[in-house]
Amino acid sequence: MTAGLSHLRELEAESIHIIREVAATFERPVLLFSGGKDSIVMLRLAEKAFWPCKLPFPVMHVDTGHNFDEVIEYRDRRVAETGCRLVVASVQDDIDAGRVRELTGPRASRNPLQTTTLLRGIEEHRFDAAFGGARRDEEKARAKERVLSFRDEFGQWDPKRQRPELWHLYNGRHHPGEHIRVFPLSNWTELDIWQYIAEESIELPSIYFAHERDVFRRDGMWLAVNPWITLLDGETVERRVVRYRTVGDATCTGAVESSAATVAEVIAEVAATRITERGATRADDRASEAAMEDRKREGYF
Amino acid sequence: MTTEMLRFATAGSVDDGKSTLIGRLLYDSKSIFDDQLAAVEASSEQMGAEYTNLALLTDGLRAEREQGITIDVAYRYFSTPRRKFIIADTPGHVQYTRNMVTGASTADLAIVLIDARKGVLEQSRRHAFIASLLRIPHLVLAVNKMDLVDYSEERFEEIRSEFRDFARKLDIADLTFIPVSALHGDNVVERSAATPWYEGSTLLHHLEEVHIASDRNLIDARFPVQYVLRPHGAEFHDYRGYAGRVAGGVFRPGDEVVVLPSGFSSRIARIDTFDGPVDEAYPPMSVTLVLEDEIDISRGDMICRPHNHPMPNQDLDAMVCWLDDRSELAPGRKLSILHTTRSARVLVRDLQYRLDVNTLHRDGDATSLGLNEIGRATFRSTLPLLADEYRRNRETGSFVLIDEATNNTVGAGMLLGSAPGS
Numbered sequence: 001m002t003a004g005l006s007h008l009r010e011l012e013a014e015s016i017h018i019i020r021e022v023a024a025t026f027e028r029p030v031l032l033f034s035g036g037k038d039s040i041v042m043l044r045l046a047e048k049a050f051w052p053c054k055l056p057f058p059v060m061h062v063d064t065g066h067n068f069d070e071v072i073e074y075r076d077r078r079v080a081e082t083g084c085r086l087v088v089a090s091v092q093d094d095i096d097a098g099r100v101r102e103l104t105g106p107r108a109s110r111n112p113l114q115t116t117t118l119l120r121g122i123e124e125h126r127f128d129a130a131f132g133g134a135r136r137d138e139e140k141a142r143a144k145e146r147v148l149s150f151r152d153e154f155g156q157w158d159p160k161r162q163r164p165e166l167w168h169l170y171n172g173r174h175h176p177g178e179h180i181r182v183f184p185l186s187n188w189t190e191l192d193i194w195q196y197i198a199e200e201s202i203e204l205p206s207i208y209f210a211h212e213r214d215v216f217r218r219d220g221m222w223l224a225v226n227p228w229i230t231l232l233d234g235e236t237v238e239r240r241v242v243r244y245r246t247v248g249d250a251t252c253t254g255a256v257e258s259s260a261a262t263v264a265e266v267i268a269e270v271a272a273t274r275i276t277e278r279g280a281t282r283a284d285d286r287a288s289e290a291a292m293e294d295r296k297r298e299g300y301f
Numbered sequence: 302m303t304t305e306m307l308r309f310a311t312a313g314s315v316d317d318g319k320s321t322l323i324g325r326l327l328y329d330s331k332s333i334f335d336d337q338l339a340a341v342e343a344s345s346e347q348m349g350a351e352y353t354n355l356a357l358l359t360d361g362l363r364a365e366r367e368q369g370i371t372i373d374v375a376y377r378y379f380s381t382p383r384r385k386f387i388i389a390d391t392p393g394h395v396q397y398t399r400n401m402v403t404g405a406s407t408a409d410l411a412i413v414l415i416d417a418r419k420g421v422l423e424q425s426r427r428h429a430f431i432a433s434l435l436r437i438p439h440l441v442l443a444v445n446k447m448d449l450v451d452y453s454e455e456r457f458e459e460i461r462s463e464f465r466d467f468a469r470k471l472d473i474a475d476l477t478f479i480p481v482s483a484l485h486g487d488n489v490v491e492r493s494a495a496t497p498w499y500e501g502s503t504l505l506h507h508l509e510e511v512h513i514a515s516d517r518n519l520i521d522a523r524f525p526v527q528y529v530l531r532p533h534g535a536e537f538h539d540y541r542g543y544a545g546r547v548a549g550g551v552f553r554p555g556d557e558v559v560v561l562p563s564g565f566s567s568r569i570a571r572i573d574t575f576d577g578p579v580d581e582a583y584p585p586m587s588v589t590l591v592l593e594d595e596i597d598i599s600r601g602d603m604i605c606r607p608h609n610h611p612m613p614n615q616d617l618d619a620m621v622c623w624l625d626d627r628s629e630l631a632p633g634r635k636l637s638i639l640h641t642t643r644s645a646r647v648l649v650r651d652l653q654y655r656l657d658v659n660t661l662h663r664d665g666d667a668t669s670l671g672l673n674e675i676g677r678a679t680f681r682s683t684l685p686l687l688a689d690e691y692r693r694n695r696e697t698g699s700f701v702l703i704d705e706a707t708n709n710t711v712g713a714g715m716l717l718g719s720a721p722g723s
Contacts, residue, residue, distance in 0.1 A: 048575035
């Protein structure tokens with residue numbers, strides 16, 4: 001009797017199926033790669049889907065310019081290893097061209113500006129499908145999004161007019177100018193991602209593990225000292241042992257105090273943790289109860 | 302750590318306490334995070350609720366929170382050391398039948414909620430019918446709000462026997478009844494002291510233990526080709542692999558195979574994956590088949606075994622659920638169809654009947670299907686499809702219909718076998 005698949009192997013098989021469907025039925029797909037753990041797992045799944053061929057599509061990094069050095073170094077190394085083409089869509093270019101205005105003040109973040117850059121990148125390269133690493137367990141608006149999610153000619157998502165998605169039949173049809181966001185990791189949870197990273201021995205940027213860093217406390221999070229952030233009155237810099245649970249724009253992604261230095265220690269920590277990764281460390285999601293829904297409607301990741 | 306995955310759908314309305322039940326499962330299995338709970342507590346307080354409204358955990362869209370309803374299918378995740386669970390949380394009202402059909406399409410198990418005070422209602426029958434139509438192998442009747450009927454064994458038995466009478470008309474392989482109170486947690490995760498007469502499992506225990514391995518079809522070997530891998534590099538000069546996901550049966554190196562629709566035969570030389578070759582491939586594995594002979598195979602073809610394969614067929618007979626609010630399914634209409642990895646166009650030939658999802662009455666005079674309506678229809682396709690009966694294989698027996706002007710997914714079909722005249 002044939003043994004059943006473990007949940008990780010079943011998730012893997014489902015993701016590979018989705019990635020192959022999109023590669024087979026779209027003309028110009030692209031994989032969005034941030035150097036975060038979810039897009040790292042997604043890139044590995046894409047490699048698996050097409051072995052022994054190389055990826056039949058490029059990867060795109062939407063670059064806020066506010067990066068962690070470790071992440072950029074990791075990105076370039078992985079791109080070289082997989083032999084895929086890297087497209088960088090830079091928020092700075094949109095600021096310089098006057099398409100968006102840089103926010104000012106100590107709490108300014110380039111996070112909201114990314115939507116313009118992402119949509120411009122998709123338009124300029126005429127991408128018709130963009131793979132994203134979003135998971136449904138991350139956030140309540142994402143829990144309702146399809147694996148293949150339709151975007152109109154303005155890049156907008158309409159949660160009330162989503163296409164029904166049945167069995168494993170994915171409808172990616174669209175008119176010119178419209179595109180589809182594809183979420184192969186829809187059914188993965190944060191813990192699944194970490195367990196998969198452990199099982200597959202996938203290397204991650206070092207900021208995911210405990211390290212010493214100069215940080216300060218803001219809105220209940222530890223933010224890193226960096227050239228783009230200004231301290232407010234009463235905020236003081238301390239040296240702490242921290243790690244990151246998500247990788248985003250350096251100005252709005254907080255670290256957590258942690259001594260987890262290995263994947264196994266991180267898994268133990270994630271399994272025992274009582275706060276979601278977005279709730280813990282993402283200022284961008286805290287703006288309101290429907291912050292993510294609103295940003296997604298406009299075309300965000 | 303190896304755990305299995307179980308996908309289940311829940312159907313019911315807010316009044317049945319469905320969202321509360323899901324909230325309870327997540328909360329008592331410690332799958333809810335503190336920040337989520339804090340947000341829900343704050344919202345509950347704002348809405349003037351007396352206790353924390355666990356339903357708010359699942360209603361994610363702004364419109365849902367404002368109106369206190371579930372509009373769409375929401376997917377929720379939790380796990381225990383035994384299993385990882387994916388919940389497709391679907392609204393129960395008749396106007397959301399399409400959402401329940403969607404959520405049910407991939408489910409291994411369905412939970413239908415019944416309010417113990419109200420008993421078996423029209424909507425409970427509808428939910429059970431949809432679960433059986435979509436061939437969900439396991440059905441759980443959660444008789445909720447037992448606290449409001451004094452945990453009465455007599456009431457529970459009354460509901461059980463009424464539902465059993467109805468279920469005889471349906472094709473349900475495995476039916477389980479559990480008395481619960483989602484609000485108080487009785488028999489959800491912990492056994493209830495208030496129902497000493499109940500000797501069955503708690504809901505969570507049932508979800509952890511129900512046997513799903515034999516639900517997969519391991520007999521009829523089916524491999525829809527998704528993608529042809531030809532690396533052209535020096536190292537893999539003559540490599541030609543057929544990538545896809547096993548939709549039925551077991552494939553092994555050395556097996557004799559036939560490729561449809563061409564009918565060419567060959568043998569499996571190797572089953573490749575990124576992690577190295579494997580000895581066997583079965584559902585739902587994604588693998589790459591390498592054959593001994595060079596034959597022309599492309600996406601949409603199907604690799605099967607010589608004496609067990611579907612007959613290429615252009616005449617289809619299916620139960621269809623219509624999903625679109627802007628148009629109807631009617632004879633003469635042309636649509637696109639997605640079936641396995643194949644796509645084609647179909648002409649709607651005949652609508653045999655429309656089914657009343659509440660009474661199961663067949664209306665043979667119906668001339669069209671509108672939003673949320675289910676009926677039996679025949680189609681003629683431009684290309685032969687490689688299809689099995691849905692009751693035999695949910696992957697090769699299902700299809701979706703697409704409107705060629707709007708590109709929307711407008712219909713879901715479950716094949717009944719060959720249409721007359723094919």
